[in-house]
Amino acid sequence: xxxxxxxxxxxxxxxxxxxxxxxxxxxxxxxxxxxxxxxxxxxxxxxxxxxxxxxxxxxxxxxxxxxxxxxxxxxxxxxxxxxxxxxxxxxxxxxxxxxxxxxxxxxxxxxxxxxxxxxxxxxxxxxxxxxxxxxxxxxxxxxxxxxxxxxxxxxxxxxxxxxxxxxxxxxxxxxxxxxxxxxxxxxxxxxxxxxxxxxx
Amino acid sequence: xxxxxxxxxxxxxxxxxxxxxxxxxxxxxxxxxxxxxxxxxxxxxxxxxxxxxxxxxxxxxxxxxxxxxxxxxxxxxxxxxxxxxxxxxxxxxxxxxxxxxxxxxxxxxxxxxxxxxxxxxxxxxxxxxxxxxxxxxxxxxxxxxxxxxxxxxxxxxxxxxxxxxxxxxxxxxxxxxxxxxxxxxxxxxxxxxxxxxxxxxxxxxxxxxxxxxxxxxxxxxxxxxxxxxxxxxxxxxxxxxxxxxxxxxxxxxxxxxxxxxxxxxxxxxxxxxxxxxxxxxxxxxxxxxxxxxxxxxxxxxxxxxxxxxxxxxxxxxxxxxxxxxxxxxxxxxxxxxxxxxxxxxxxxxxxxxxxxxxxxxxxxxxxxxxxxxxxxxxxxxxxxxxxxxxxxxxxxxxxxxxxxxxxxxxxxxxxxxxxxxxxxxxxxxxxxxxxxxxxxxxxxxxxxxxxxxxxxxxxxxxxxxxxxxxxxxxxxxxxxxxxxxxxxxxxxxxxxxxxxxxxxxxxxxxxxxxxxxxxxxxxxxxxxxxxxxxxxxxxxxxxxxxxxxxxxxxxxxxxxxxxxxxxxxxxxxxxxxxxxxxxxxxxxxxxxxxxxxxxxxxxxxxxxxxxxxxxxxxxxxxxxxxxxxxxxxxxxxxxxxxxxxxxxxxxxxxxxxxxxxxxxxxxxxxxxxxxxxxxxxxxxxxxxxxxxxxxxxxxxxxxxxxxxxxxxxxxxxxxxxxxxxxxxxxxxxxxxxxxxxxxxxxxxxxx
Numbered sequence: 001x002x003x004x005x006x007x008x009x010x011x012x013x014x015x016x017x018x019x020x021x022x023x024x025x026x027x028x029x030x031x032x033x034x035x036x037x038x039x040x041x042x043x044x045x046x047x048x049x050x051x052x053x054x055x056x057x058x059x060x061x062x063x064x065x066x067x068x069x070x071x072x073x074x075x076x077x078x079x080x081x082x083x084x085x086x087x088x089x090x091x092x093x094x095x096x097x098x099x100x101x102x103x104x105x106x107x108x109x110x111x112x113x114x115x116x117x118x119x120x121x122x123x124x125x126x127x128x129x130x131x132x133x134x135x136x137x138x139x140x141x142x143x144x145x146x147x148x149x150x151x152x153x154x155x156x157x158x159x160x161x162x163x164x165x166x167x168x169x170x171x172x173x174x175x176x177x178x179x180x181x182x183x184x185x186x187x188x189x190x191x192x193x194x195x196x197x198x199x200x
Numbered sequence: 201x202x203x204x205x206x207x208x209x210x211x212x213x214x215x216x217x218x219x220x221x222x223x224x225x226x227x228x229x230x231x232x233x234x235x236x237x238x239x240x241x242x243x244x245x246x247x248x249x250x251x252x253x254x255x256x257x258x259x260x261x262x263x264x265x266x267x268x269x270x271x272x273x274x275x276x277x278x279x280x281x282x283x284x285x286x287x288x289x290x291x292x293x294x295x296x297x298x299x300x301x302x303x304x305x306x307x308x309x310x311x312x313x314x315x316x317x318x319x320x321x322x323x324x325x326x327x328x329x330x331x332x333x334x335x336x337x338x339x340x341x342x343x344x345x346x347x348x349x350x351x352x353x354x355x356x357x358x359x360x361x362x363x364x365x366x367x368x369x370x371x372x373x374x375x376x377x378x379x380x381x382x383x384x385x386x387x388x389x390x391x392x393x394x395x396x397x398x399x400x401x402x403x404x405x406x407x408x409x410x411x412x413x414x415x416x417x418x419x420x421x422x423x424x425x426x427x428x429x430x431x432x433x434x435x436x437x438x439x440x441x442x443x444x445x446x447x448x449x450x451x452x453x454x455x456x457x458x459x460x461x462x463x464x465x466x467x468x469x470x471x472x473x474x475x476x477x478x479x480x481x482x483x484x485x486x487x488x489x490x491x492x493x494x495x496x497x498x499x500x501x502x503x504x505x506x507x508x509x510x511x512x513x514x515x516x517x518x519x520x521x522x523x524x525x526x527x528x529x530x531x532x533x534x535x536x537x538x539x540x541x542x543x544x545x546x547x548x549x550x551x552x553x554x555x556x557x558x559x560x561x562x563x564x565x566x567x568x569x570x571x572x573x574x575x576x577x578x579x580x581x582x583x584x585x586x587x588x589x590x591x592x593x594x595x596x597x598x599x600x601x602x603x604x605x606x607x608x609x610x611x612x613x614x615x616x617x618x619x620x621x622x623x624x625x626x627x628x629x630x631x632x633x634x635x636x637x638x639x640x641x642x643x644x645x646x647x648x649x650x651x652x653x654x655x656x657x658x659x660x661x662x663x664x665x666x667x668x669x670x671x672x673x674x675x676x677x678x679x680x681x682x683x684x685x686x687x688x689x690x691x692x693x694x695x696x697x698x699x700x701x702x703x704x705x706x707x708x709x710x711x712x713x714x715x716x717x718x719x720x721x722x723x724x725x726x727x728x729x730x731x732x733x734x735x736x737x738x739x740x741x742x743x744x745x746x747x748x749x750x751x752x753x754x755x756x757x758x759x760x761x762x763x764x765x766x767x768x769x770x771x772x773x774x775x776x777x778x779x780x781x782x783x784x785x786x787x788x789x790x791x792x793x794x795x796x797x798x799x800x801x802x803x804x805x806x807x808x809x810x811x812x813x814x815x816x817x818x819x820x821x822x823x824x825x826x827x828x829x830x831x832x833x834x835x836x837x838x839x840x841x842x843x844x845x846x847x848x849x850x851x852x853x854x855x856x857x858x859x860x861x862x863x864x865x866x867x868x869x870x871x872x873x874x875x876x877x878x879x880x881x882x883x884x885x886x887x888x889x890x891x892x893x894x895x896x897x898x899x900x901x902x903x904x905x906x907x908x909x910x911x912x913x914x915x916x917x918x919x920x921x922x923x924x925x926x927x928x929x930x931x932x933x934x935x936x937x938x939x940x941x942x943x944x945x946x947x948x949x950x951x
Contacts, residue, residue: 004203005316025804032265039272041290042258044319044334044648045802048576048662050629051583053320058334060274060288063319069583080336082203127316130204130211168308168586170315 001132001141003087006094007078007125007170010102010183012066013118015073020047020055023066023115026108027057030064036100038062062094064101066115075102075117078127091124091149092190098122099187106183119180125172132171139163139171146173153189157181201336202316208342212349220348223355227251228341235279235287245282252294252357253340255282256333256649259289266805281337290334292649293317293343294357298389299367299382299409300328300601300609304589307600309350311585313343322585324578326642326695327406328366328602329357333649355393360401360492362477365389367409368417369601369609372534373563373570377411378429379440381418383530384469385409388427391470391522397477402484402492405477406449410729413443419604420729421457422448422698424494425476428729430463440531441465446476446506447498450692452903453929454733455495458503460510466530468514470523475513479506490903535612538597541567542616552622554633554673560618563611569618571610572635573625577643577661578606580630587628595621605642607635632669638682638753639672641665642695646688646705647800652899653688654940655705655716655742659801661686667746676757682766683726684749686718690933697733698724700766701749706739706936707807707943709826710788714943716742716800716807719932722752722770722778732767735840735925736932737775737782739833743797744785751781775840825942828865829935832858836931843924852919855931856911862938863908866895869945882912895941904930904937 012018024043031040039060046052051071057064060081067076077098083090105115124146126132132142150159158178163171213221230247233239239247248254261272274288281287295310302310310330314322317339318332325331335343344354356362365385372380388407392398398405407425410418420426426445431438441463448457464472476494483501485492498506547553559572573588580588592600592610599611613621625631634640641664644650646657664684672680687694687704696702702721707714717739724734740748760769770778788797798806835858842851860878863885867874870888874881889895890905897903907930919927 002203024802028266028804031263031270032267034270039274041272042263042334043803044321045659045662046319046321046579047802048665049321049579049581052579052581052629056319058290058319060272063334065320067320069320069581080201082201128202128204129312129316130207166586168311 001087001138001145003090003126003142003145004082004131005079005127006090007076007123007127007172008094008098009067009069009074009076009123009125010098011072011074011118011121011123013116014114015068018066018073018114020066022111023055023105026105026110027055027064030057030104036097036104038097062097064097074123075105075115077101087145088149088152088193091145092152092193095122095124095149095153096187096190099183099190103183103187117183119177119182121174121176123172123174125170127170129170134164134167134169134171142171142173150175152193153186154181155189201338202342205339205342208345212345215349216345217348220353220355221345224341224344224348227344231281231337231341234281241280241283245285246359248281248337248340249359250356250361251340251344252296252354253335253337254292254294254358255285255651256289256291257647257651257653259285259291259651261286261289264805287337291337293332293335293340293354294325295330295332295347295352295354296357296364297328297330297352297602298365299371299385300369300603301382301386302600302602303598304593304600306350306352307585307589307592309346309352311582311589313346314585315582317343320581321579322582323645324575324580324602324606324608326604326606326644326693327364328369328604329364330602331645333645353393356398358404360403361405362392362395362398363404363406365392365407365409366418366423366604368411368415369603370417370561370570370611371409371411373565373568373611374411374415374417375562375564376414377564378431379411380534381409381411381427381429382534383526384427384442384466387522387526387530388470388473392473392477395474395477397474397481400481401477402486403489403494405480405494407473414728416698416726416729417604418729419695419698420445420448422450422454422695422730423457424449425473426457426729427469432463439465442469444472447495447503448730449493449495450695450697450733451493452690452692452933453926454692454697455499455926456733458498460503460507466527467524471514471517471520472510474520475510475517478513478517479509483509488906490900490906535599536597537565537568537612537614538595539614539617541565542614543567544569544615545619547619549619551626551631551633552619555622555626555631556618558633558637559635562615565612567615569613569615571613571618571621571625572603573608573610573630574632574635574640575607575630576632576665577641577658580608584628584630587624588630591621591624594624605636605640607640634669634672636683637672637680638675638684639665639668640683642683642685642699644687644691644693646686646694647803650688650693652691653705654690654707655688655718656800656803657686657688657694657703657705659803660703660718660742660745663801664746664749668749675753678760678766679753679757682753685724690936696721696724698726698730699734700724700726701752702734703745704736705742706939708739708741708939709943710741710797713798714807715788715797718742718745719936720745720748720782722775723767725767735775735843735928737837737840738779738786739936740782740785741788741797742800743794747785748782751785752778755781771844775837775844779837825865825869828868829862829939829942832862832865832935832938833932835861836928836935839924839928839931843921843928848919848921848924852924852927853915855924855927856915859908859911859931859934862935863889866938866941869942878912878915882908889941894945895937897937897940900937904934907931907934
C-alpha cells in the first residue's frame, strides 16, 4: 500500500481562546517570507463555516490550516504534491511540517502564546481514497507502517490508536498519548531519522 | 498532482458513459499536447473553459504580498494553460447542476472531491452550480471522471457556451406556481448540451426557468433566455406554455429581458431555443467581447426584428425527435415523498421557532414542506455534504436542489419530521435560520479567488453577516426581509443590481493611498423575476459599508409609510437625500489615523501598496485629478436624479458630460491646459490614454473607453428611459475605470 497526500492534524488546547483574526496576518507573513521551504501562495478564509477548514494557507506542495473539522481546532498540514520515497518518509515529512508549523505558531510573538498544541492527540489522514479507502483491510495493511512511525515519533510514550469507521471518510488514524508530548521533542525524534524531502 | 490520477481512469473505465469518457480522454490528451507545446495558447484556454476549468486570481504567477510583488517559482516554470496563466497556478473547477438537482450519491461524490482536490469547501454559486477552488489542472480530468461516474458533467460550465440551465428550486412544490417547470428545464439542458448550433457563440448564453411571474426564484428577466410557465384555456382545457423573454442580463450594464412570445407551447420550446441559438451564433458580435452577449444583438436589432429572424430560422430547422420526446412524461410528477404527510409537531425550542419561520416553506402538497439549509457565503464542507446526503436519505427520496441564493432546498419533508430534520441539520452546522433574510447575503468570490475582483466581497459579506446575525431577529420585520447582494467588481456576479442593498467593488485614492470601496446600489427588485435594477448612488470606503447598512435600514424603519417596500422608500425620499445621509461615510476618519481603511476585510495586506503617491508635485496633481473625478461622479449622480424625475434627455446629456469631465481629468495629468472642448478632450484622451493603452485594464482592456467613444458619437441624439439609464451606468463605469487608471499611473510614477 502506498501512502501519498498524508495529512497530519495536531489539536490545540484552549481552542475557545484562539482568535483566528490574529492568525490572518501571521499566515500572510509566512507567504512574505516563504520561510518553510515550500511555495506558499494565498490565504483562504473560512472562519464563517461552522466546523470547517477555518483559515487555510494555500501552498503548492501542501496547505496549512487552523482546521476546525469536527468542531475541534488543530494545526493541519495537507500534503498535496506527490512525494517520492517510502511510506515512512511521507509520514515523517507531513508530521514534520505540521509540528514545525505548530511550533512556529506557539512561539509567534503576535499570537501571545494563544495557540498551543494540546500534547495529547494527533490525527493522520491519507487524502486519497483510491490509494487508501477507509476499509478494514486498509487498516490491517497500514497497521505495521503506523506502528513503526509512531514508535519513532513518540519514543517511549505510550499511545492508543483508533480508526474512524465511516467508509465514506478519508482513511485516518486518531492517536491519543498516555502522557503529554512536546512538539520540539517530537520534531527532534523525527529529525533523527532520515530527512524527508519537502519538494516535488 | 494526485498520485492516483492514472489509476482512477482505469478504475472508472467501465462506469462512465462512453461519450463522456471519450470527451474527457480528449481533454486529457489536449492537456498533454499543451505541455509538449503542440497546442495553441488560446485554444487550450477555451478548451478548458468549456469543461469548467477556470483560472483563478494570481494565476499569472504574481501576487502582491503586502510588501512586494512576488513571482512564484512553480515546478512547471513558465508552462502555461492559456494566455498569461501558469500551469501550476491553482484554478477553479465549475460543476454544472441543471436546475440545481442533486441526489445523495452526488452529494457524497462532491464531498470526496472537495476533500481530495480542493481546499475543503464546495461553493454554491448564484447559478446553482458548484465550484471547487485551488484545484490543480492536472487533477481536472480525474475530477471530471469521478463526476461523470456520478452522472454529473462539467461540460460547458464556462466558455462561450450554453451555461447551466437554472430553475426555480421550488418548482413542483411551490404553492402558487403555474406548473412544474423542472422537466422542461432538464430537457432543454440535455438538448442544448454540446449541441452543434451552440458551439460558435461570441459569448456565453444563460437560460433560466420560472414557474411563476411574481417571485424571484427563476430571475427570468436577467437571463439571456428566461422562460416563465403560463397556462391558458383552449377549447375548455387548460394548456401549458411559456412566456419567453430574451436579452436580459446583468454584467456591467444590466438589461431587462424583452418579451419574445407571451405563450409558447411546450412542443415549440426546444426548437425555438435552438432557433434563438442559431440567430445568436450567426449574427452575434464575435470580435468585441464587450458587446457579444445576446442582449446587445437584441438591443441593436430591436425585439421585433429579432423575433422575425428567430421565426424565420424556426421554419428551416430540420426536425428533431428530441423536441417532443420528453413531453409525454413532462406532466407527471418528477418526485415523490419518502414519508407520509403529517402535522408539524410542537416544539418549545426558540432555535426551532426561528428556523421554522425563515427556512421552512409549506409545499402545495398538504403535509409537506421544503426546508432551506442556509449556507454562509454559499460555502459547505465535505463533512456537511455527507451529512446532508444522510439527511436527504433519511427524510426524503433524495430530493434536494441548490438555489440561486447559494443555499440548498430539501424538498418533500413531511411536516411531522420538521423538528427531527432541524435537529439533524443543526447538529452539523446546517440549521442556521435566516434563509432569504438580510443575513442571507449573496456574494461572488471577489478578490478571494476571482481575477477580476476589485474589493473583497466575501470579506464584506462575512463581516455584515456576523453583525446582522446577532441582531437579525430583533430587527424590524421589514428590515429582516431585505436582500443584500455583493459583487467584488462591476461584473455583477453577486447580482448587486437586484438587491434592496447592493454593493459592488471599486477603488479610490484617498490621502495618497488606494482605498477599497464599494458602490452603494439602491432601487433593485429581487421579486417578480428580478423586476427592476438598482443604480449606484455613492462610493463608500469598504470599512464604512456596515455603517451604510445600519443608517439606511434605521432610516427605513423610522420613515417608511405603511407597507412601503424598501425600493419604494428609496424612490420616495430620493437619491439626493440618501446621498446626504451617507455623505460623511464617503470620507476617511478625520484623524486619518485608522490604517484599517487601507486594507480590505479579512486581508491585512495594504490595499495596492504600489499605488502610494509620493512627492509634492505629484501630490498637487493628485489633488486636482481627484477633485475632477469627484466632480464627474457628482454629475453622474445628478443624471440619476434627472432620470428619476423623467428628464431622460437631460439625464443622458449630464451623464455624457460626466464622462467627458472624467476623461479631461485624466488628460490633465499630461496636459494641464486642455481646453473645455469635448472634441479636443476626446482627441487628447484617445491619443494619450487609449492609443497608448494607459487606460486599459489588464482584464477589461479598453472596454470602458469604448463607452465614452459611443457616448460622444451619439451625443445630442434623442434619449429614451432605457438609453438614458444605460448611459448613466456606463458613465459610472467609465469614471470608476478612470479612478483605477489614475491609481495605476500613481504606481508607475512611484516605481
